[in-house]
Amino acid sequence: NKVDYLEIYPVYTHAHGGSHSSGSGSTLLGYIGIDTIIEQMRKKTMKTGFDFNIMVVGHSGLGKSTLVNTLFKSQVSRKSAGWARDDKIPKTVDIKAVSHVLEEGGVKMKLTVVDTPGFGDQINNDNCWEPISKYINEQYEKFLKEEVNITRKKRIPDTRVHCCLYFISPTGHSLRQLDVEFMKRLSHSVNIIPVIAKADTMTIEERQDFKQRVRKELEMGGIEFYPQKEFDEDMEDKSDNDKIREAMPFAVVGSDKEYQVNGKRVLGRKTAWGIVEVENPNHCEFAQLRDFLIRSHLQDLKEVTHNIHYETYRAKRLNENGGLHPISSNDTQESNL
Amino acid sequence: MTSNIRYKSRIPVKTEENAEEKQYVGFATLPNQVHRKSVKKGFDFTLMVAGESGMGKSTLVNSLFLTDLYKDRKLLNAEERINQTVEIIKHTVDIEEKGVKLKLTIVDTPGFGDAVNNNECWKPITDYIDQQFEQYFRDESGLNRKNIQDNRVHCCLYFIPPFGHGLRPVDVEFMKALHEKVNIIPLIAKADCLTPNEIKKLKDRIREEIDKFGIKVYQFPECDSDEDEEFKQLDKELKECTPFAVIGSNTVVEARGQRVRGRLYPWGIVEVENQSHCDFVKLRNMLIRSHMHDLKDVTCDVHYENYRAQCIQEMTSKLAQDNRMESPIPILPLSTPDVETEKLIKMKDEELKRMQEMLNKMQQQMHDKDQ
Numbered sequence: 001n002k003v004d005y006l007e008i009y010p011v012y013t014h015a016h017g018g019s020h021s022s023g024s025g026s027t028l029l030g031y032i033g034i035d036t037i038i039e040q041m042r043k044k045t046m047k048t049g050f051d052f053n054i055m056v057v058g059h060s061g062l063g064k065s066t067l068v069n070t071l072f073k074s075q076v077s078r079k080s081a082g083w084a085r086d087d088k089i090p091k092t093v094d095i096k097a098v099s100h101v102l103e104e105g106g107v108k109m110k111l112t113v114v115d116t117p118g119f120g121d122q123i124n125n126d127n128c129w130e131p132i133s134k135y136i137n138e139q140y141e142k143f144l145k146e147e148v149n150i151t152r153k154k155r156i157p158d159t160r161v162h163c164c165l166y167f168i169s170p171t172g173h174s175l176r177q178l179d180v181e182f183m184k185r186l187s188h189s190v191n192i193i194p195v196i197a198k199a200d201t202m203t204i205e206e207r208q209d210f211k212q213r214v215r216k217e218l219e220m221g222g223i224e225f226y227p228q229k230e231f232d233e234d235m236e237d238k239s240d241n242d243k244i245r246e247a248m249p250f251a252v253v254g255s256d257k258e259y260q261v262n263g264k265r266v267l268g269r270k271t272a273w274g275i276v277e278v279e280n281p282n283h284c285e286f287a288q289l290r291d292f293l294i295r296s297h298l299q300d301l302k303e304v305t306h307n308i309h310y311e312t313y314r315a316k317r318l319n320e321n322g323g324l325h326p327i328s329s330n331d332t333q334e335s336n337l
Numbered sequence: 338m339t340s341n342i343r344y345k346s347r348i349p350v351k352t353e354e355n356a357e358e359k360q361y362v363g364f365a366t367l368p369n370q371v372h373r374k375s376v377k378k379g380f381d382f383t384l385m386v387a388g389e390s391g392m393g394k395s396t397l398v399n400s401l402f403l404t405d406l407y408k409d410r411k412l413l414n415a416e417e418r419i420n421q422t423v424e425i426i427k428h429t430v431d432i433e434e435k436g437v438k439l440k441l442t443i444v445d446t447p448g449f450g451d452a453v454n455n456n457e458c459w460k461p462i463t464d465y466i467d468q469q470f471e472q473y474f475r476d477e478s479g480l481n482r483k484n485i486q487d488n489r490v491h492c493c494l495y496f497i498p499p500f501g502h503g504l505r506p507v508d509v510e511f512m513k514a515l516h517e518k519v520n521i522i523p524l525i526a527k528a529d530c531l532t533p534n535e536i537k538k539l540k541d542r543i544r545e546e547i548d549k550f551g552i553k554v555y556q557f558p559e560c561d562s563d564e565d566e567e568f569k570q571l572d573k574e575l576k577e578c579t580p581f582a583v584i585g586s587n588t589v590v591e592a593r594g595q596r597v598r599g600r601l602y603p604w605g606i607v608e609v610e611n612q613s614h615c616d617f618v619k620l621r622n623m624l625i626r627s628h629m630h631d632l633k634d635v636t637c638d639v640h641y642e643n644y645r646a647q648c649i650q651e652m653t654s655k656l657a658q659d660n661r662m663e664s665p666i667p668i669l670p671l672s673t674p675d676v677e678t679e680k681l682i683k684m685k686d687e688e689l690k691r692m693q694e695m696l697n698k699m700q701q702q703m704h705d706k707d708q
Contacts, residue, residue, distance in 0.1 A: 298364060318480060
């Protein structure tokens, strides 16, 4: 790959494959050691740890808390944090965030689960997405304020929602109107990953049919769920992501109880007619969701949030009011944002 | 809102067989995911070299990166150099090694310290560094931040001549002008003209003077407490060895049955990569193999942030003087035209100029005719 840079004088560019010197006199091969920068970065990532914020949306009873607990193999949802199961359905959608620090293989993660109780539970659910949209934008605003500050923190605390799991009710028929309205409005400000909840109420065939219908409806509604086609960076990404997009929305089952199956302890749901194994790919697509969400696209979710959704928000804000007032850390005045 | 409970995965797993173990979630793969993205994107690094002519700067750069960046260079003689001012020349090279791509930019400063009167000869250099900060600041504050090019100088190797008795006034002034703008790594150049004792004395002297004059050279970060003893020992040795006494070479000689980079003298062969001959290997390891990332971080987190804070303070105080505190202060110039628009504007400007000239000519002709 040749790159040409023209400054005051012509400059010399060399394409190196391996580390051969292409100078006329020198034929000494050797190892410079540039690849070690990867190791330097890795050490840094391990030391600083990272944040990940996941939001769950869907009406009550779809197993949102259980699924999140199953994904992260820990009691991380709001309900497990000791908050009493609400007796009354809240009148408006609540936003409740709970954080935990998880550690695995030397990597520390501060996981924040944002729950949205009350979504879709009312008789009249008009605009029930507004508190959610407001929360997402508030996190962008918080980050923007930090970025614009005169003395900035070295690592700005990241509370922006990196991923929104949207739970589709396993009716077997089609998406509900609320599902379409929500996803349409929010897919441009946050990464939405739709999942089909409580998939064990459908047979494999029913699931496939339902999925096809849901995907068609998502397409017709112009809903770009994550991974969005327009953000595929290269052919490799595109082919990986195409496979995932074909298989979405994943039909999942969650559970935090263990049972003995064939001599192994597995997470599952015990029914009179058998045990549904959560991590068995023949039973449901939980393992696929987990691998996709955590093991391969975790970093990408954060990057798309930062480089695309956040930048969109920021550009919008900068265009309003003709600009932002730079805030100093000891400025007690309300900024005119 | 938050409750912080620490959960430790009971089994620290890395291998595939353990991947399906009960407690393994899988986010430990995050460093690998970051790795994949970084390898795809590649890295960049900007290194500045400063010092008088003939200190062996070009040779050292060639030795460090195994390239030949200066093969067509024409050296000027003393007369030609009389009216030369300090210039800034950039060379860019793409290097790939084991799949990792590095875009290396070397910023050269020919003319530094070469004149008779070297007053403020560092000014073009500090201006250049500030310009890069300013460019980055504008880009960062702009609307389209997707492809910001980072041209900020990550490190400056400063070459101290071995012939004197420590730092000269120009060395002190240069380093003081730059130590809060860039990571300075002072080097003793052409160290093969000194004996080991002389080198030791010179290093001690220089370290003393750096302290005395309050020069803030690049500090190696502290070792992690959980690093092994061997690493800590190496780190300690590295720190005690500064400033590094280096030798570079563009030629290959035969020494001890091997072909090595070196310099052939009647009394022996100096090997560049021999640790008992000079500190080249230490410099290379530190610069490339262990601290490249940290140099970039310090540039971003310290030097750039200082520049930015200062810039904003100046902007706000200037506007306060102009008595316009009521209106919101734009943190970015109201419109940052991109390269294309700038080009267009320039073209139009030139066209206008030409038309104006033609008009003037015609007017002149008509005037002459009338006469």
